[in-house]
Amino acid sequence: MLNTLFSGRRAAALAMALALMQTPIAQAVTPTEAFVQSSIDQGYAFLNDSAVSAEQRTANFRQLLLRIVDMKRLVLFTLGPYARGASQEQIDNFERALSDFVVAAFQHELGGSLGEKITVTNSTVRAAGDVIVAAKLTGSARSKAPLDIAFRVLKTANGADIIFDLQVEGVWIALTQREDFSGWLQQHHRDISTLTAELNKRTQSLIDRIATARNGPPKGARTHNSASAQR
Secondary structure, eight states: OHHHHHHHHHHHHHHHHHHHHHSOOOOOOOHHHHHHHHHHHHHHHHHTOTTSOHHHHHHHHHHHHHHHBOHHHHHHHHHGGGGTTSOHHHHHHHHHHHHHHHHHHHHHHHTTOTTOEEEEEEEEEEETTEEEEEEEEESOTTOSSOEEEEEEEEEOTTSOEEEEEEEETTEEHHHHHHHHHHHHHHHTTTOHHHHHHHHHHHHHHHHHHHHHHHHOSOTTOOOHHHHHHHO
């Protein structure tokens, strides 16, 4: 009987060991991954909060973005060498314009998409204080297939995590903006003030689209279809 009991216990232990070997072990979430996922979840919560006004949703989302995105570093990076010849007033005005544009762009892309979800999947350390956090975007109205996105996270002087760039389907946004801004400045006598004005126009265009998506076209506005029907 003892031999039978011992054999049964040994068989059970062996079966459990084999099961554990076959079960994938969940990888521990790193602090940087947790920072990105928490920031994403907060952003969606603010943008889809029906308990507050649209203006308050925008204000809450703006506060979050300006807290987690390194705007000063982003300004200097996107302006590139043109920042060196600019006055402090021009840099400050451009930073405000770029901040408004980033907030409006993210709100336009993410706001109102209740079925949309971004889930962090893994991360890669490029160097000390420089991490790429990969994620999947699902439920997007623009694409049935999941989209690959990534966040470049840097460390501030006091050791806090902060987002520097966003990659969508292999394209880094800050790098693209740097090329776009450089081309604009080359065509406009390297005048940062004109670029600031252009950014403000783009921001207003995004704000108008957000308002239209939320409230419908302004009263009295004629859509393309209605205009065509009257011809």
